[in-house]
Amino acid sequence: MKLAMIGVGYVGLVTGACFAQTGHEVICMDIDSKKIEGLRKNEIEIPIYEPGLKDYVKLNVAAGRLSFTTDLNQAVSQSQVIFICVGTPSREDGSADLRYVYEVARSVGQTMQEYKIVVDKSTVPVGTAARVRQLIAKELARRGTNLTFDVVSNPEFLREGSAIDDFMRPDRIVVGVESPEAERIMQELYKPWTDGKFELFVMEVPSAEMTKYAANSFLATKISFINEIANLCALTGANIKSVQKGMGSDKRIGPHFLYPGLGYGGSCFPKDVKALVYIAQTLAYNFKILEATEIVNQAQRHRFILEITRYFQNNLEGKKLALWGLAFKPETDDIREAPSLTIIERLLEMGAELSVHDPEAMKEVQFYFRKHANRDRITYADLPEAALPKAEALIINTEWEVYKNAELNLIKSRMKNPVVFDGRNIYDPAKMREMGFTYFFVG
Numbered sequence: 001m002k003l004a005m006i007g008v009g010y011v012g013l014v015t016g017a018c019f020a021q022t023g024h025e026v027i028c029m030d031i032d033s034k035k036i037e038g039l040r041k042n043e044i045e046i047p048i049y050e051p052g053l054k055d056y057v058k059l060n061v062a063a064g065r066l067s068f069t070t071d072l073n074q075a076v077s078q079s080q081v082i083f084i085c086v087g088t089p090s091r092e093d094g095s096a097d098l099r100y101v102y103e104v105a106r107s108v109g110q111t112m113q114e115y116k117i118v119v120d121k122s123t124v125p126v127g128t129a130a131r132v133r134q135l136i137a138k139e140l141a142r143r144g145t146n147l148t149f150d151v152v153s154n155p156e157f158l159r160e161g162s163a164i165d166d167f168m169r170p171d172r173i174v175v176g177v178e179s180p181e182a183e184r185i186m187q188e189l190y191k192p193w194t195d196g197k198f199e200l201f202v203m204e205v206p207s208a209e210m211t212k213y214a215a216n217s218f219l220a221t222k223i224s225f226i227n228e229i230a231n232l233c234a235l236t237g238a239n240i241k242s243v244q245k246g247m248g249s250d251k252r253i254g255p256h257f258l259y260p261g262l263g264y265g266g267s268c269f270p271k272d273v274k275a276l277v278y279i280a281q282t283l284a285y286n287f288k289i290l291e292a293t294e295i296v297n298q299a300q301r302h303r304f305i306l307e308i309t310r311y312f313q314n315n316l317e318g319k320k321l322a323l324w325g326l327a328f329k330p331e332t333d334d335i336r337e338a339p340s341l342t343i344i345e346r347l348l349e350m351g352a353e354l355s356v357h358d359p360e361a362m363k364e365v366q367f368y369f370r371k372h373a374n375r376d377r378i379t380y381a382d383l384p385e386a387a388l389p390k391a392e393a394l395i396i397n398t399e400w401e402v403y404k405n406a407e408l409n410l411i412k413s414r415m416k417n418p419v420v421f422d423g424r425n426i427y428d429p430a431k432m433r434e435m436g437f438t439y440f441f442v443g
C-alpha cells in the first residue's frame with residue numbers, strides 16, 4: 001500500500017521505515033527542511049540514535065520503497081493512508097498541545113483530491129480524531145468538494161532504544177475505526193503482522209485514543225509505586241532487589257517496569273501523565289492515583305540529590321564529581337525530561353565541578369547547557385574512565401551496559417574517594433562495600 005508519514009520525528013521515521021520493510025511504499029514528509037535534506041543525502045544522516053534504524057532506512061531507500069520530502073501536497077497525493085506523526089507536547093497547564101496535529105489536518109483537507117484514510121498515530125486525547133474530521137470537512141466544504149475520507153486512531157506503543165523490535169514484534173496493535181472500509185484497509189495494512197500472529201484489536205475511536213494514555217499512565221504508576229517501595233526498603237532494612245523479585249514473579253504483577261531509580265523521564269510518560277490528569281480535571285474528575293504518580297516521580301530525583309548533598313554536608317563548593325549517564329534511559333541520545341538534567345543543574349548551583357560522560361547524549365547535553373551561567377564547570381569526558389580522576393564521588397544516572405560492565409577496581413583506583421551514588425542500582429551493594437566503596441543506591 002502507499003503510505004505517507006507526516007512528521008519525521010521518532011515515530012514517523014521508525015514506523016515509516018518499518019512499514020517500508022514489510023513491502024509498503026512510504027513517503028515521509030516534514031516541515032524541517034534540514035532534517036529532510038540529511039535523510040536524502042547519499043550518506044544518509046539519521047536525526048536520532050536508534051539501534052538498527054540506519055540500516056532499515058538505507059535498505060528501503062535503496063529499494064525505492066522509502067522516500068523523504070518537505071512537500072505535503074506530494075505526500076498526500078501519492079498516498080492512500082496518511083499518518084499524522086507530529087509532536088503533541090505539554091502546554092503550561094499540562095494539556096496536550098494539538099496545534100501541529102490540527103495544522104496537518106487542515107493541510108490534508110486543503111490538498112486531498114480523492115478518498116483518503118487519515119490516521120492519528122501521535123498520542124492524542126479522546127475527541128481528537130473527531131476534531132480532525134471536523135477540520136478536514138471544513139476545508140473540503142470551503143473548496144466546494146464532497147470528497148469522502150475516514151479518520152482512524154492507531155496509537156503507537158514503541159519504546160525508544162528498542163523501537164524497531166517493538167514495532168516489528170508488537171504486543172498488540174490497536175486500531176480505532178468508524179467505518180467498515182477503514183477497518184478493511186487497516187487490516188490489509190497490518191497483514192504482514194497479523195499473518196505473523198500478532199494481534200490487531202479493532203475498537204471504537206475514543207477507546208483507542210484512551211488505551212494509549214491508560215497504558216502509559218499505568219506503566220508510569222508502576223514505576224512510581226516501586227520507587228516508593230524502594231524508599232520504604234531503605235527505611236526498614238528490606239532489600240529492594242529481593243522484594244522486586246518476590247513481587248515480579250507473581251504473574252499478575254510481572255517483572256517488567258519494576259526497576260526503581262531516579263523516576264521516569266523521556267518525551268512521553270511525563271507529558272502523557274500530565275495530559276490525562278488534565279483531561280480528568282476538565283471533566284471535574286480527580287484522578288488521585290495519577291496525580292500522586294507525578295508527585296512521586298519528581299520527588300524521587302530530589303531525594304537522590306538530597307542524599308548527595310547530605311553526604312557532602314551541604315558543601316559542594318569546588319567539589320569534583322563524576323557523572324555517568326545523561327540520556328533519560330540507555331540506547332538513546334534523548335535527554336528530554338532526563339533526571340540527569342535536574343541533578344546537574346542543582347549540583348552546579350551548589351558550586352560543584354562536574355565531569356560527565358554518556359555514550360550517545362553528550363552533544364545534546366552540551367547544547368542544552370550552552371547558555372548556562374555555570375557551563376564552564378562541566379567538562380565532557382570521551383570515555384567513562386576519563387571522567388573519574390580527582391572525583392570525590394561518582395553519580396550514575398543511566399544504566400548503560402558499559403557502566404554495568406565497568407571494572408570496579410579501575411573505578412576505585414582512578415577516583416579521589418571511592419564513593420558511588422547509584423541512581424539505577426546497577427551494582428551489587430555487598431560487593432561494593434566489600435571492595436571498600438561507600439555505596440549509595442535506591443532502596
Ligand SMILES: NC(=O)C1=CN([C@@H]2O[C@H](COP(=O)(O)OP(=O)(O)OC[C@H]3O[C@@H](n4cnc5c(N)ncnc54)[C@H](O)[C@@H]3O)[C@@H](O)[C@H]2O)C=CC1
Nearest residue numbers: 007008009010011030031032085086087088100122123156
Ligand atoms: N518518541 C516516542 O518514543 C513515541 C512517541 N509517541 C507519540 O508520537 C508523537 C510524535 O512523537 P515524536 O516522534 O517523538 O515527535 P518529535 O517531536 O520527535 O517529531 C515531530 C516531528 O513533526 C514535525 N512537524 C511538526 N509540524 C509539522 C507539520 N505541520 N508538518 C509536517 N511535520 C511537522 C517536526 O518538525 C518533527 O520533526 C507524539 O504524540 C508522541 O507522544 C508515541 C509512541 C512513542
Ligand SMILES: O=C(O)[C@H]1O[C@H](OP(=O)(O)OP(=O)(O)OC[C@H]2O[C@@H](n3ccc(=O)[nH]c3=O)[C@H](O)[C@@H]2O)[C@H](O)[C@@H](O)[C@@H]1O
Nearest residue numbers: 156157158159160257258259261263264265266268328329
Ligand atoms: O508513548 C511513548 O512514547 C512510549 O513511552 C514509553 O517508552 P519510552 O519513553 O521510550 O521509554 P521506557 O522504556 O518506557 O522508559 C521510560 C522511563 O521510565 C524509566 N523506567 C522504566 C522502567 C522501569 O522499571 N523503571 C524506570 O525507571 C526509564 O528509565 C525511562 O526514564 C513506553 O514504554 C512506550 O510503550 C510508549 O510507546
